[in-house]
Amino acid sequence: MIRYIILISRFNFLLIGALFLFLIGWPQNTVAQNDNSGRFKTVVIDAGHGGRDPGAVGKDVKEKDIVLAVALKVGEYLKRELPEVKVVYTRTTDVFVPLDERAEVANKAKADLFVSIHANAISNPRIYGAETFVLGLHRSEENLEVAKKENSVIVLEEDYTTKYEGFDPNSPESYIIFELMQNVYLDQSISAASIIQEQFETRVGRRNRGVKQAGFLVLRKTSMPGVLVELGFLSNRSEERFMASEEGQVYLASAIFRSIRDYKNRYEARNNLHMAQGEPTNVEENMEEMTPETTEDFQPEEVIEFRIQVASSARRLSEKEGPYLQFDDVWNYQDGQLYKYTTGVSASYEQISDLLMEVRKIIPDSFIIAFKDGERVPVSSVRD
Ligand SMILES: [Zn+2]
Missing domain, CATH: 3.40.630.40 (Zn-dependent exopeptidases)
Incomplete structure (x- = not known):
């Protein structure tokens, strides 16, 4: 019996709700929101x-x-x-x-x-x-x-x-x-x-x-x-x-x-x-x-980096020796059994050449190396 009463009152509530919506119209913003959702705007x-x-x-x-x-x-x-x-x-x-x-x-x-x-x-x-x-x-x-x-x-x-x-x-x-x-x-x-x-x-x-x-x-x-x-x-x-x-x-x-x-x-x-x-x-x-x-199309497809190699070593150097004492920006990479140390980085060969003149005042036999997308490549293959 109690259950029956609840059913009736729910039914009434629905009726009133439907009438109310009929009178005021369906809320517009719900429709508008659904229409826009899903897109990154x-x-x-x-x-x-x-x-x-x-x-x-x-x-x-x-x-x-x-x-x-x-x-x-x-x-x-x-x-x-x-x-x-x-x-x-x-x-x-x-x-x-x-x-x-x-x-x-x-x-x-x-x-x-x-x-x-x-x-x-x-x-x-x-x-x-x-x-x-x-x-x-x-x-x-x-x-x-x-x-x-x-x-x-x-x-x-x-x-x-x-x-x-x-x-x-x-x-x-x-x-x-x-x-x-x-x-x-x-x-x-x-x-x-x-x-x-x-x-x-x-x-x-x-x-x-x-x-x-x-x-x-x-x-x-x-x-x-x-x-x-x-x-x-x-x-x-x-x-x-x-x-x-x-x-x-x-x-x-x-x-x-x-x-x-x-x-x-x-x-x-x-x-x-x-x-x-x-x-x-x-x-x-x-x-x-x-x-x-x-x-x-317009983006650089490959990343070319020129660096100046200043040292190489069979063991990994600590940051308290060798090139680290001579330059404030040292980057190293592993080439086979050797650790190689570089300074400077540029996407422009011209810029790195200017820097090379400065670096050679400290390490006379330093030279330019090149990387394409992080892989070492011959300088001539990427020089413009
Ligand atoms: Zn900031």
């Missing part, structure tokens, strides 16, 4: 720092200038190759933008992905390589240091203690909030970060320092998948030169562009899969179709 490109905040400072260049140049190139490639994607910048000139405003720009744009571009610096000039961060609690002191450095820009903002609820960028205790936080976009952010790191390593010949987690305020305040890219170390001479060069910036920007394109394809393929219920779709196949051949 907007990306925010965030060039770190700017204006009175130079970011990391190298010998010749500042982080704010390098990251702006790379960010603008990424946007340019996106607009040219993927005109259906809306590109939103947090800055396009040398201006100071507070962290919370950057996040607000992304949230207002309802972006599908937030890409913050930075460059690193550290006291040890021998450390180099690219790394990409997602929001989380740091697993090492090293990661905490990067987050501290990037977050400390808020002290240049007026009223930062109120705006960031008393967050002190330099106090490790402040970072406890990142432990309690739930990052609902973690998987997608890691996926984007991994694509970027893979591109940097395989297509730009960067040393891959990996995908890492740390507490970045700018990522915390954005409500979408997001990554913070550290292009390289301005404290390492050869990496500074690479990032300061036009070639270096083109390579880095194309890698980030391709990563966003791949992320978009995966995102859409996955959503199509969900929408086409019961109808098995091959994600890989979809991605093939959605990747037009022509988008590859």
Whole structure:
């Protein structure tokens, strides 16, 4: 009997509901949302720092200038190759933008992905390589240091203690909030970060320092998948030169562009899969179709690097001997049984030749070697 009454009252409720919908019409926004879902529409490109905040400072260049140049190139490639994607910048000139405003720009744009571009610096000039961060609690002191450095820009903002609820960028205790936080976009952010790191390593010949987690305020305040890219170390001479060069910036920007394109394809393929219920779709196949051949045309297909060889040794040298004492940027590779040591790196033969004259003042029999996509090749085969 009780059960019967409940059934009746449910029936009444449904009737009233149907009548109500009939009178006010079907909610429009539900339809509109379904219509748009599944497509990657907007990306925010965030060039770190700017204006009175130079970011990391190298010998010749500042982080704010390098990251702006790379960010603008990424946007340019996106607009040219993927005109259906809306590109939103947090800055396009040398201006100071507070962290919370950057996040607000992304949230207002309802972006599908937030890409913050930075460059690193550290006291040890021998450390180099690219790394990409997602929001989380740091697993090492090293990661905490990067987050501290990037977050400390808020002290240049007026009223930062109120705006960031008393967050002190330099106090490790402040970072406890990142432990309690739930990052609902973690998987997608890691996926984007991994694509970027893979591109940097395989297509730009960067040393891959990996995908890492740390507490970045700018990522915390954005409500979408997001990554913070550290292009390289301005404290390492050869990496500074690479990032300061036009070639270096083109390579880095194309890698980030391709990563966003791949992320978009995966995102859409996955959503199509969900929408086409019961109808098995091959994600890989979809991605093939959605990747037009022509988008590859303008990008450097192969990465050429010239370096200057200054020493070779049958055993691995420590960082306290030989070439490490003579040069501040030493890179080594293994060739059969030998460890070979180089200094300097450039995509231009002309540039490396200029450097060779300087290096020969210290090591008279040093010479130029060449790498194509990370493989040693004869200099003559890649010299323009
Ligand atoms: Zn930075």
